Amino acid sequence: MANALLLTFPLVAGYLLDLWLGDPDNWPHPVRVFGNAIAQGEKWLNRGRFRFLKGAALSVVLVVLVFAFFYGSNAVLVQVPVLYLAVNSVWVYYGLANHSLIAEGKKVFSVLENEGLEAGRKQLSRIVGRDTSKLNAQQIRIAVLETMSENLSDGVVAPLFYYAIAGVPGMMAYKMVNTMDSMLGYRSERYEWFGKFAARLDDVANFIPARLTALLMVLVTGSSRGLRFIFKFGSKHKSPNAGYPESALAGILDSRFGGPNVYHGKVVEKPFIGESNQIIEPRAIERTSSVNHRTCLAMVLLILVTYLCIYLV
Numbered sequence: 001m002a003n004a005l006l007l008t009f010p011l012v013a014g015y016l017l018d019l020w021l022g023d024p025d026n027w028p029h030p031v032r033v034f035g036n037a038i039a040q041g042e043k044w045l046n047r048g049r050f051r052f053l054k055g056a057a058l059s060v061v062l063v064v065l066v067f068a069f070f071y072g073s074n075a076v077l078v079q080v081p082v083l084y085l086a087v088n089s090v091w092v093y094y095g096l097a098n099h100s101l102i103a104e105g106k107k108v109f110s111v112l113e114n115e116g117l118e119a120g121r122k123q124l125s126r127i128v129g130r131d132t133s134k135l136n137a138q139q140i141r142i143a144v145l146e147t148m149s150e151n152l153s154d155g156v157v158a159p160l161f162y163y164a165i166a167g168v169p170g171m172m173a174y175k176m177v178n179t180m181d182s183m184l185g186y187r188s189e190r191y192e193w194f195g196k197f198a199a200r201l202d203d204v205a206n207f208i209p210a211r212l213t214a215l216l217m218v219l220v221t222g223s224s225r226g227l228r229f230i231f232k233f234g235s236k237h238k239s240p241n242a243g244y245p246e247s248a249l250a251g252i253l254d255s256r257f258g259g260p261n262v263y264h265g266k267v268v269e270k271p272f273i274g275e276s277n278q279i280i281e282p283r284a285i286e287r288t289s290s291v292n293h294r295t296c297l298a299m300v301l302l303i304l305v306t307y308l309c310i311y312l313v
Contacts, residue, residue, distance in 0.1 A: 004311035006078070007167065008304055009085050011160075014092025015300050022099035030094050030172065034179045037062060042184065046194040056197035059180055063201075066176045070169040088168050095163065095171045097155035098296045102289045105148045109285040112140055141280035146257050148288055149217075149249040150242045154178055156296050157216065158209035164303045177205050203240050210241035213295065214248040216302075220294040226251030233273040243273060250274035252291060253284055 023029060041062065045054040070091070077084040104127050112120030120140050121132040128143055135143065158178070162170035181202035184195030214234065218226035229251030230244055237243025237258070250257050256274035 004307055006081070006084065006088075007307050010088035010092045010168070011163065011300060011303060013085075013089035014094075014096060015296070017089065017093035018096040018099050020099075021093070022103055023094075023097065030091075031175060031179055034062075034066070034176050035183060038180055038183050042194065046190065051193040052196055055184065055194035059177075059198045059201055062180065063173050063176050067166075067169045067173040070172050074168060091168045091172065092163065095159040095168075095175055096296075097151065097159075098292060101148060101151050101155055102292055105144045106285055106289065108140065108144045109282055112137060113282055138280055141282075141284065142255070142257055145249060145253070145255070145280065145284065145288055146242075146246055148292060149245040152217070152292050152295055153206060153210045153213035153241065153245045156292070157213040157299050158206055160296075160299045160303060161209045161212065162205075164306065174205055177202050206241040210244045212299075214244035216295045216298050217245060217248040217252065217291055220298050221252050221291060223248075223252045225254065229274065233271075236271045237273065238270055247273050249288065249291065253280075253287065254278070255280060255284070 038058075041058045045051075045058055074084065074088070077087055108120060108123045108127070111123040117137060117140075120137065121135055124135070124140050124143055125132045127147055130143065132140070132143070155178075159171045159174055162174040166173070177198070180195075180198040184191050185199030185202060186192075186195060211234075214226075214230045218224075218230065226248045229247040233247040233250070234244040237246065246257050249255075250273050254274075254276050256272055256277050258270045258272040258274075
């Protein structure tokens with residue numbers, strides 16, 4: 001019973017804290033520490049020969065250090081259970097990004113509707129890596145929905161998945177992997193070789209969570225079309241993982257995502273996901289937000305049931 005409480009209480013408390021607070025801009029966050037470490041390591045190592053090996057070494061060292069830090073700190077904290085529960089609840093809260101993901105998506109839709117196309121493009125640029133300067137309203141809305149579905153996996157289900165496997169150390173190690181990919185995983189002259197290992201590591205880490213996310217999305221909505229789209233379009237995306245949650249949402253909304261976009265000055269041809277090219281209405285953001293909330297809750301409940309079966313049955 002005690003072991004079950006040590007795992008379930010931080011999970012529930014962290015989930016509720018994220019639901020309530022999100023990620024205020026002026027608050028400290030471990031991902032910022034991760035980002036600073038990655039940037040410093042890249043500055044020292046991304047030069048000269050053997051860039052792939054140096055990038056791989058940096059990736060492995062940082063992930064191992066993060067896991068070791070949280071594992072070691074928990075070994076100390078567990079001696080004081082109340083402190084352990086409080087601190088780990090905060091770490092789970094920091095590991096989730098559902099509240100902020102939904103808030104940012106809604107803000108783009110709101111700015112687009114109330115302040116116009118140019119303001120919408122600028123607001124979108126805060127959450128996507130593509131060039132937003134020439135997007136029309138339909139493309140802006142599609143970009144938001146793609147981002148919300150993809151990051152439902154990266155920022156919500158995947159961290160919870162690794163929490164289920166290895167607690168806070170697993171969750172935070174995953175966050176380091178995902179942060180490295182977001183900073184180094186570009187096919188540019190600077191990062192092509194140095195960031196290749198980090199990008200592939202992120203692909204491996206997200207293989208199961210991306211597919212689990214897509215299945216949860218269609219389960220919580222009861223969308224047979226979403227399930228059909230997962231099998232029809234999920235593997236067609238350039239990314240080995242992003243296509244699955246995107247396909248699920250395209251089916252749920254009966255929309256079409258994908259197509260060519262500009263990233264860092266280069267046109268990237270992305271296959272279309274979905275069948276209906278209907279206009280994305282402003283109300284689509286509310287339905288998508290509901291899908292995200294229900295999927296997050298379903299994942300939390302799935303983990304709770306699993307833990308209770310393991311420790312109480």
